[in-house]
Amino acid sequence: MASATVSVESRVRGALWGLFAGDALAMPSHWYYGGKRQVQQDYGRSGITGYVKPVERLPGSIMSKSNTDGAGRGSFNAGRPSIIGDYINHGKKKYWAPNQSYHYHATLKAGENTLEAQLVRVLMRSVVRSGGSFEPSAFREDYVEFMTREGSHNDTYASTCHRMFFANMIHGGLNPEECPDNDRHNVDTIDGLVLPTVSILAAALRGGG
Template identity: 40%
Template sequence: MVTSTDNQSRKKGAILGMYIGDALAMPVHWYYDRQALARDYGRVTGYLAPKDPHPDSILWRSAFTPVNAKADILHDQGRFWGRPGVHYHQFLKAGENTLNLKLCTLLLNHLQENDGYDGDAYLADYIAFMTTPGSHRDTYVEEYHRHFFNHYASGKPPRACGVVEKHISGIIGMIPLAVFFADDPEQARWAAFDHLGHTHLGARMQAAGELLLDVLLPVLAGEDIVDVIAEKVRRQDNPLLGHPLMRWLDDSDEIVVGRRLSSACYVEDALPATAYLALKYHDDVAQGLVANTNLGGDNAGRGAVLGALLGAANGHGAFPETWIEGLRHPPPELYGNMPV
């Protein structure tokens, strides 16, 4: 089955979906207590600003000690680490994106300026961005950044600073490359995995990246997302899809994501949970992203990936106009391969 959505609309939808899914989830990111989420925000159906305190925040037990000044990537946000109740994204505004998506903007600008992808040049951009005070206003900086910059500050070359990883956030940066090179799947895979390898190493991340591209690239080409995911489940050729997702579609989301699959950020649960939501809400982008947001946990990581998949499946016109207009920093426009 092939959708009627045109090629450029699918590409635009995938990029918009990343930003929308992340921005919707941002204020309730990493709420594991769903009753607390509902108490603090109600049912989230649009962009909201974060509130302090965050009852599930673990910044009170998070720490980062740079090996030297070259590794200082927390800047003025470092003073909030080690404190209870601090919201991970406390200074962001409604419709704003987390650091993961700010880095996607950096990557999209890189693709536009270079008319393609140069991994070494991107790494230079990444290092400059992360070491420049005020480049973003996010309080939380994920673990992989901290490892990368301690390695970099210790003298390792940029391409040798990645670590074995396990979080769904790692594959978000593959999406702009998959979209930009969608008409050349071989090039898309090479660039996406080269990018992943800068920061996220190991078998789990390799499997996660393969699953993402095995679904996203065919959907960008016009294949039906349900058919694509169902075939992946049937073939059992990826270790992250060893679940009877098709049989779970009649169950409540709260049972599937929370009991059968953890709502946490680890790819072995987060990516199957995202695939489940993509199957269930394959033709209703808004309902799917709202459902994901209110499930809590790493809803921002899942939301970025889910938004890209649903946007690719349905085109950019499937998103509510208020969500598109409400993005505080929408994705940059790219010319040539992918006009957004």
């Protein structure tokens, strides 16, 4: 029985380390649709063979078309506070400016994790404090604190789900538990699998209880 517990713990540890390492390795090629040729064009003939800093510019980046104040595409909201830059992703609004083509993770260093992987750490700490279980209210509180704290992470991009959540909270005046939202397009992405995967791993570690 003890060996089985150790085996599960070892697998969970490996899965989490793999998540963080894979995220950092893949980060420079996020949203690359040109395959091997595009990767080699930006990172050399050998491609990405280790942790590297992303290129600053990425032609075709949709950040310049994305709404800095909510869902999907929209306004840059120049000259006034907005969700991106003022409430979350502090100081990163300039990378979303129209007619610019910044890489989605232009401000990250080699080996640094994206926002989504950083939120995995937030969830892991929340699970530990909650005795090994996922407690929505505890994680929600930690999530809001992390996202709104200046300097909590260094990523440039924040997905639509985050922008909608904080638009509802800041501009809509909703309580945090009422803020999750869905535009039926950008929110329904693979990003949504990241945090539930960690919750599943936590359940596996405590025997599915």
